[in-house]
Amino acid sequence: MFWKYLPPMRLRHLPLLVLALIAAVPLAAQQARPKAKPKAAAVPVDPNRGRLPAVKPVTGPLDLTVVYPAKGDVVSAGEWSFLFGSTGTGDARLTINGDSVKVWPNGAFLAWLRFPPDSVMAFNLVAVRAGGARDSMTYRVRRAPRAAPQTTPLWIDTLSFRPQGRVWWPADEYLPLSVRAAEGSEVRLVLPDGAVVPLANSVGYDDVSWGVRAFDRDTASLARSVRADRYVGVLRGRAFGADPGPLLGAEPAPGCPRCRRRSAEGADTLLAVVEAIKGADTVRARWPLRVSLLDSLPVVVELNDDTAGTGKTDRLTVGRAAPGATYNWFFPSGTRANVSGRLNGDLRLHLSETSLAWINAADAHALPAGTPPLEAIVGSVVLSSAPKAATLRIPLSARVPYLVTETEKSLTVRLYGASADVNWMRYGGADSLVEQMTWQQATADEVTITLDLTKQVWGYRTRWDRTDLMLEIRRPPAINPARPLSGLRIVVDAGHPPGGATGPTGYREAEANLGVSLKLQTLLEQGGAEVLMTRTTDTPVDLAWRPIYADSVDADLLISVHNNALPDGVNPLTNSGTSVFYNQPRSAPFAMAVQTALVKRLALRDLGVGRGDLALVRPTWMPSILTEAMFMAIPEQESALRTPLGQRMYAEGVYAGILAYLAGQRGSGAGGQRGSGAAGQ
Ligand SMILES: [Zn+2]
Structure with a gap:
């Protein structure tokens, strides 16, 4: 499970596609497969299919x-x-x-x-x-505290203040505010100097301004209805409250900073006060917000997610479309950007006139004052070929933020704060992988470079070489139809520790994941694959290191094995089942093939595949999935996972799914043309 372990994420279950073609051959039949192709009717039905081992009775002393x-x-x-x-x-x-x-x-x-x-x-x-x-x-x-139902006719919900805490904001920009209070009130904010800001029912600035989700929620479909108890307004050019401190740097150290801050702010007579008025009655509450104006812009920062120098991070600073939203950008250490605000621990980057990104403020350090605003000129790009990858060099005058997006057969690099001086695009020779390259000044300060490929994208990655951006595009592996796993390097990741769920009788998810992963390793090796494990013992392995490892060994596929848990308030008796997660669009067929095979093998409820923002499915260098075949909290499933048979059934499901996926890849032409990759230069 990952609910309490990984950075914020949300899932969206996709409608299950019918994968009629990818019917997995039952394993018993496969291992004993004679040279002649057996008739479909001759394939024996695995007697254990869909039958998890029964819960073994335990009789002992009462011990609640x-x-x-x-x-x-x-x-x-x-x-x-x-x-x-x-x-x-x-x-x-x-x-x-x-x-x-x-x-x-x-x-x-x-x-x-x-x-x-x-x-x-x-x-x-x-x-x-x-x-x-x-x-x-x-x-x-x-x-956890919740908004209590209000029993008095006039009220202000003090849990509903948005934003609260510390804000650094440009003097000429509106800061959106919202609060819940009794319907039909006159609501206003009184600043410490006596100035009054009216708040009204409106859809102009609501939670959407702060809470846009990058891909789990389509903001266009959010109902932006007027809520009678929601009051919104804007502030501009006003600083108040005690000095929130320096713009850059980490949030205060732990040790209940929230309690300390609350008491400090409670006593702070410099705070604004919100009033709700109905007739002769008025209720008031202090708004725990301190606003500082950014009058010394531009502030140019360099990003580095490992300011402590541990060497244990993934060297990427993640960017979100709004504080708390899912990840949308991955900026390698060394990327520079212009800052345009901060809300508590989230720093706002001004990427271009039309794009903003929020990052962890601790990941940025300022360049010397007087550094001019960041902007870059894009020079003429060069494509070069090597046996395993084609590499695009994008010469830039500065390491500006960028975003790589993929479609089935193309990659686009969007460079922010950039203008093009691309006189030519040079190919290092005809590369069989790249059909054509195009560039565009997409907006006044964004440049896009698009590579149309002859094959499906198998993987890509980026890095800085001084100020040049290097984009490596991976050639698909050759897949031998007779022995599809042979020659493939597969990384199997047994999820946790640290963290992980625990079942009712105390069986740990980490143990279950390892048992399944070791059995999957055996199956894959018997099938001819080279398998590398992120762990083979119960010793904790750093989460950030796992995908870096898969990348560093050039894994062709990455599979992370987990078992699920549910968030509070969801009924596990009616919501358990099997699911597989992916993140990169090209991993969706991989996720669906494994989901289909797992559901077939385990016969648990089909919860479908989900797109999740999880560390182990984020890598771009290879297709990657994360399996959640069973739930630790369900007694039958915890009990099955304790047994070698239950672990083997899980592993066999994943194995059958991998074979089905590779068969599909062969069919779609991503691999299979043996030697075409190596010949492509
Ligand atoms: Zn887990």
């Missing part, structure tokens, strides 16, 4: 344990949520807060129940067994 929520977890649930753990024995009867809860034969329980409304919730667990033995406990769990 709650695994989730763990001690100290803060649950963000609504009225209903789940709680799971074990009674220690399969012959116990369990009640939680008086409601009877199912106990599985191994003692596991998974309760979906009404959560008390209190901020500290108490759960009374009572387990009894036939002989009369009894165990009980009161388990307390904290609830």
